[in-house]
Amino acid sequence: MNTKVDKQASFIEELCKYYMTFLQSGFKSTRFPKRYIRFKNEKNFKIGVDLRKYEKFNTYLRKLIHKDTNFQNPINVKKGEFSVKLDNTAQDLIKKLVKKISDKDIEKIVNLATKVIKEYSVTYKKKPDEAYDKIINEIKKDLQEIIIKPITEKMEPMIGSQSGNFQLDSLFTLEMGLAEVILDPLVEGIPAIFNDILADKKNKP
Numbered sequence: 001m002n003t004k005v006d007k008q009a010s011f012i013e014e015l016c017k018y019y020m021t022f023l024q025s026g027f028k029s030t031r032f033p034k035r036y037i038r039f040k041n042e043k044n045f046k047i048g049v050d051l052r053k054y055e056k057f058n059t060y061l062r063k064l065i066h067k068d069t070n071f072q073n074p075i076n077v078k079k080g081e082f083s084v085k086l087d088n089t090a091q092d093l094i095k096k097l098v099k100k101i102s103d104k105d106i107e108k109i110v111n112l113a114t115k116v117i118k119e120y121s122v123t124y125k126k127k128p129d130e131a132y133d134k135i136i137n138e139i140k141k142d143l144q145e146i147i148i149k150p151i152t153e154k155m156e157p158m159i160g161s162q163s164g165n166f167q168l169d170s171l172f173t174l175e176m177g178l179a180e181v182i183l184d185p186l187v188e189g190i191p192a193i194f195n196d197i198l199a200d201k202k203n204k205p
Contacts, residue, residue, distance in 0.1 A: 008066065057082040090158055097151045105146050112142045114205045117190070121197040128198060132191050139186060140179060148178050 039048040051058060060082070064075070086094070116138045124131035152171050196203040 012065065053084050054082050090155070093155065093158070094151070097154055101147060108146055109139070109142055113139050113186075117194055117197060117205045121194060121201070125198055128191075128194060131194060135190055135194065136183070136187055139190075140183060143179060143182055144175065147182065148175055151178060 039050060041047050051061075057077075061075075085091075113135075116135055120131045120135050124134070152175050155174055156171060193205050197205060
């Protein structure tokens with residue numbers, strides 16, 4: 001039998017025993033341990049992530065454990081590298097809610113964005129590089145309130161244990177995802193629009 005594999009298995013077994021003892025008793029037999037695994041704090045804010053749903057990531061971690069017994073190398077995870085798709089019911093609801101976005105709300109966003117761009121073309125005409133990010137942040141706030149919030153409020157019952165669907169971690173995750181999808185096309189165009197206004201005030205956003 002492979003000696004290296006035996007050593008790895010022995011090490012992992014001892015490590016598991018150590019942590020099990022640590023969690024069960026805190027190395028003290030007289031009182032309940034202060035340390036335990038939890039995913040939310042006293043204020044119900046998320047402080048941990050249940051990785052069971054990320055099958056590819058779990059496989060990746062297991063390979064690392066077999067490969068490296070020191071566990072000292074950093075684990076780098078790129079954005080979107082390990083993800084879970086929403087189930088069909090959640091996807092269907094989001095699609096229907098997006099289709100229900102009214103022309104009136106879209107017009108409101110356009111008007112607010114136009115106003116912000118015009119204002120910053122005056123106050124930040126000598127600092128266009130700073131203006132880009134500030135304009136995007138302002139528009140993002142408006143999008144959040146007018147478009148995204150009504151969608152996420154209706155998605156909330158599907159989140160967490162209420163529906164048994166643990167694929168939606170939180171409203172925050174959903175809001176950030178929707179904001180990113182909607183903002184990406186806008187972000188690409190804002191610098192050019194802002195530059196047009198700076199070059200000639202007669203230009204309309």
